[in-house]
Amino acid sequence: MTFTTPNWDAQGNAIVPPISHVDNSNHAEYQTDINYQYQPAPVHEEEERAKRRLEKKLRRKSHKHERKLIAKQAKSKEDQTVVPNQAAAPAAGSSPHRPISLDSPSTAADDTDDSSDSKDEMQRGDDFIGFGDEASENELDAVIASNNRTPAEPSHAGQKRKRDPDNGSDTEGATGPPPGCPWMGHRQYSKLPSVPIMLTQELKDFVDFLSPTPEEHQVRKYVIQWIAKTVSELWPDSEVHVFGSYDTQLYLPSSDLDLVVLRARDFSKEDLYKLSRHLKAKQVTNDVQVIAKARVPIIKFKERLSKIPVDISFNITNGIESAEIVRNYMETTPALRSMTMLIKHFLMIKGQNEVFQGGIGSYTTMIMILSFLQMHPQIQANKLNPEDNLGVLLIEFFELYGLCFNYNQVGISVANGGSYFLKPPNNNPNNRELLLSSIDPNDPTNDTAKGSYALRMIREVFVGAYGTLTKTVQQRHRVLFGGGSSQTSSHYRFDDHNRVPADSRGKSSALHHQTQVSLIRDVLSIPLDVQQGRQHLERVFYSGHFQDIFDDPHGAHGLTE
Template sequence: MERNNRHTRYRDDPRSRSVSPADRSSKHARVEGNRKGKEPVRSSDALEPGEIEVEKKIQHDIGDDFIPFEVGEDEDTVGQHERLDARQKGKEPEREWDKGKLAGHVEESRSRGTKRKHDDLSDDDSRRYRRTEWPISRSAPWVNDVDWDSCRNVAEMLHREVEAFVKYMSPTPIEDEVRSFTVSLVSRVIRSAFPDARISPFGSYETKLYLPDGDIDLVVDSESMAHSNKVHVLYHLANTIKRAGITSKFTVIAKAKVPIIKFVTNYGRLNVDLSINQGNGVTAGKVINGFLQNMYGCGSALRSLVLVVKAFLHQRGMNEVYTGGLGSYSIVCLAISFLQMHPKIRRGEIDAGKNLGALVMEFFELYGYHFNCEEVGISIRDGGAYFSKRQRGWYDSMKSNLLCLEDPIDPTNDISKGSYGIAKVRQTFAGAYEIMQATVFLRAGILDSRREGRDYPLRRHYDPGDLSILSGILGVTREVGCTF
């Protein structure tokens, strides 16, 4: 399989793909109970006196191209806000038949389509309307640690920004201590009911590749549980954990390939997944730790790639296998294979740890555009290789576009066969590459104008986020930002 041997490649005609924010609904549905004689049902197109007609807008299918994660206000809603402000200030008299109606429309439009943000609430008792700035759903706080002035070119800018992002998203000692305490607490409760139980963490918690709001994966090994009905044991374990006050609600997924218990801790609000007698997860964690420690010159690059891609997919709801996305194990194996098969890394021409920005772009380019999922599978065993899906017997004409990833601890297992939405994932990767490519050209122009003295600031203050490249595809939500 051919790959581009250049370290960084940009196209001559960059195009930035974007999808407009999802528009909010502008009508309030009538209840069907009105047909029982209380009130005649009117058509959804009919308007009552004083009711504002809102233009219907085209709804974009999220996921068709590039999935955004920001929501703004449409022009009609903004107009209603402005009229309400003028009415409250006494500049515009309120008509008799409009009393209370416009405020109701504004409040309804603010409550539909998106969750209430922290800035939407007012601290005073009157709870007056408070207009929020757009956009408020994301930010790039990691850029505060980037020294843009010392960057000589765009590649160095992106490299330093990736370093800052990884440092910002990596778990702090306090976060790790809280998770360790949670594991100890759950283990003590389980051993009180099953004295022979051995509780082991695995997955991203063991490899320290978890995001701030990532879950904790635990497996319970017990001989007494092995001789009992697994579903009954899961419910018994869940009720034991609930009675101990660790959680107030749990979910038992008994019909999955690997039955698990899912719950959220009362303290810390941490998501925990608990399985029984599944040793593969612990072994896989040891394998991943081996790659992180023993990949010569690529350990930091592997960690950076995994955290960037996990955050990218997590913010778009494409990081769970049961929803068709890529799980953490598959993401790690893709990143390992990418570094193993990179031609310049294999020939020793570049230092992966000093070219993180270029590697992130090339990762999105490879798996978004060039990788042939229909014919080629991926193996990370023995230094990494590609193999023919037909020769391996993994080719399925009905599902030929699915990704095939060989399990490094079981060559007969395809760890990505459950990712049925891989086509949408690849489309999103391609969109990320296009956006980053366009942003790189813009930042290069800014650097050139500064060197030649052709730039002139239009604002009195300096915002480090103006030169960010990653903020076009990544952001930190308010919930994640509050954990730091």
């Protein structure tokens, strides 16, 4: 599979250079062509050990949770026998609210120590802000009590969002998702005609599960309104705008809110501290970090009740302009949103999504994915539907940027349909071993990846993901459809000739239909603190706190328009 590369004339001008964006030193088979084949790549032993430790820990928690539940039920039955007419009173500080169940008991159990260990083993970034802490829950209980109201019940508590009835999958008879895979629901993936289609469907379900619920999105809207109202009280001549992942609908459950305050007058250093004091006085937050000496001064805090992290900048408009460009790309590029959500989440759980730690930021992530889709020869030739080949494309993305891409010589641009360009010889002044160059489509002078200095580690996790996915897909194909371990053809495309039945009736074993197997759980997962944070946000919504602030009684029982 060949990616188109531009030519260069004698003066070094970009016409179409006889260079390849492939780095031959990383993969012996890759010359000027990228021959995408299913081949196991090295999987890091430490990563595998961490996964096994986490799975063992989750199993222990599941058993502990089950024992507690059985003991609680036995005690409740005993109490009812002793005092049959006395209703059991709720525990002190408890709430009648039932937050949405986002996982099985094995991963949703409340265990602070295990949650902390899980985050370490998932290689989370040190700056990540967890939501589901005990202080936050106590504060929410206090708010509910002070409001003297009973929280409204979630209309879909304990249920996963509904499936699309037209996607052609039967959900009857499945055993339910394996532990740690709540996105799978009861879908019978093994009834689909090929393993690549199973992979694509599971990825679509993962993106669907990862996407914000209406309650989560509404809480973020309330937080934006609450902050904008507070800022306008301090500076009536100012405007508050939201940009970044919220504005482009690409935010993860753990993503922060990016806001900018605009006004005609400049902001001074003292203005940042003035707003910091005002936010605390109005009880928007309990603590504010002022970063006044940065190239782009900002203040950072967590909203007091929702615990959503917020970044506020001042009189900087390029974020708003970039968001408009991203929205346009999302509307015109199939699979870009799904791929961006998947890679952003993957980098987050690997702790490689923060630029100040050398990781890849959201904007650069989107550019890398967009470039990959623009330069993909099958997509260029209209021979491949990206949405229907999401699984194959994810594998090829990990392969390209993990094994093949020539970071030392080639940069990427997504302007005018996309291209690669030859980097100047002095592009690596600090002698970094790997350095990605990614041109900002909103500002050609800006390299969005210049701060991503941890590319060696990022490339390693890409390689590990590529090897894990290809191995898992091969094994699942052999289990369901038989066949040898070797594959001489390219990655499976979703054509009829690739649909291999296991018997004369064209069906695989009924046992496999009843037992769900995740193809992505060793690469993509939902960390425990993220699940707890989502439960907390739903509880915030149904507490009615923000609905009272904005005199929105309908919002306490149903979602606003």
